[in-house]
Amino acid sequence: GQSLEQPSEVTAVEGAIVQINCTYQTSGFYGLSWYQQHDGGAPTFLSYNALDGLEETGRFSSFLSRSDSYGYLLLQELQMKDSASYFCAGQGGANNLFFGTGTRLTVIP
């Protein structure tokens, strides 16, 4: 199975940069995904890292280091609408996902 740890809460100022870390212990790990979930909504896919390094998608970037069992999500130019919960998820076989407990990001003016 897989176990993923991430901070429970993060607060950041509008326009700033925030990094959400994720460490994992796993067997059968194929890659690390990140999802965003607004209150009352469904998770939506943000990014995926199968290989070590940085993946960039607009204001969002994600990083993976397999040797350190560590990844992070970087959000730049924060906007109020970025206030949400963010989940890292380890990918196993059959594209199964094992989710962390989530980080609640609050963006303040």
Add this chain to the structure above:
Amino acid sequence: NAGVTQTPKFRVLKTGQSMTLLCAQDMNHEYMYWYRQDPGMGLRLIHYSVGEGTTAKGEVPDGYNVSRLKKQNFLLGLESAAPSQTSVYFCASSSLAGGGEQYFGPGTRLTVT
């Protein structure tokens, strides 16, 4: 193109009652999943399917059954509901080359009294 849809959106059951949650996807995805999400916790995989006619257990399968008779549909059944099954249930689907990307339905909020 509706993506992933779930019915019902809300349901209240009494302990011991049964029900079936329906998930449908129109993206021709091979893989489908059922998760539950409890307050303060991430999503936990209940059951999944890698294709029509196949199902497999996830992390928390006890008390649930599933069926995938058609590729586009994935049903989750509760035979005898318990208060511990009060949760939000999400269905998701992904392609064979999913690469960690799953598409989620809007969720079903279930309360068992």
